[in-house]
Amino acid sequence: MRIKDCNWKMVEEYLRHDDRAVLPLGSIEQHAGLSLAVDATLSEAVAVQAAQPLGVPVFPAQPYGFTPTYMAYPGTMTLRLETLLAVLRDLIGSLHAHGFRRVLIVNGHGGNNGAGSLLQELGRELPGMQLRWHNWWAAPRTIGFVHETDPQASHASWMENFAGLTRLEGVSQPASPKPLVDYARMALMSPQAKREYLGDGCYGGHYEKDEATMTRLWNIAVDETREQIEAPWLDSE
Template identity: 55%
Template structure:
């Protein structure tokens, strides 16, 4: 249940019987021909669909993350790591203060990974709470399904091209892009990254069938839901 569809009285009533909450983490960054909000769209949708059978509140997605490497692409927004970690801590402090004790972050962006360390540090001072940090796209079963369909998958490639991340009237290239040399790319700043990547796809096909994408999605929902159910 989206927290935006609840009022505070309903949340207070919920907290009398359950203390779980789900918080999606996304990013606003280039994804080639897909939406700049791919990571946010997917993280929030996974969170909502996974939590739905349990009636657990899902908070609005945190739509800005750590993505300095794409700052040469217009529309990208990046937070400093220090800012982001303080933001995560403030979210946890707020949820704790109002009664939540089991919090699942459903993360959709690799650059946000420092937040996992922040969660562990936060629990050192809040021993009555449990926090999980779940990278939904590379969780074991989901990643296994991706590789089963096509092992050449990466940022802004087919593996992020779902019906709900595509833009209307925007055609996808119909070829497989060679994988970029990631180690070399990581030695460059934003302008160099853009020069190396071009359209932004790290490598792989740009789109696969909706049937294949729905198969991946089903695994991702089940894997995320299992985390909630077995808390």
């Protein structure tokens, strides 16, 4: 269930019989011809669908993430790493204060991974708290399906291009695939040099796939995310 569809009494009632919650994380950043909000939109949508049959609440995605690398692309918004850590500390602390004890972070942006180690620290600081970080797009069966469909698929390719979610009306995608970028070289570049190297912003692969392929990818990602909400947690007290 979405927190935006709940009032506080419903959350209080839920906490009488369950202590799980899902917090999606995103990033507002360039995704070539796709929406700047891809990472926030997809992490929340996959989390909502995964949690739905379990009745576990999903909070609105924390939309902003750590993405200094794309700051040469207008519309990209980055938090400093220390800000992201502070935001996560406050949000997870709030969940703990209300009695949530098993929290899954559904992350939609690789650049946020540096903040993932915070979970180990908070797990020690907050009594009884169990925290897990799930990169939904990189889960084994999800990324396995992506790479067997298109070995070059990466940032802003078809794997993030979902009709009704991240695809923009009236924007047509290039018909031919882009060769995969050189990650090692790119990691050394300034944001401006990176923009010159990347051009549209896609890292590689086809830009769009048919609906059947997208539905298969989505269903795998939802299943894998649901498994993370369900288990394995330690027995709660």
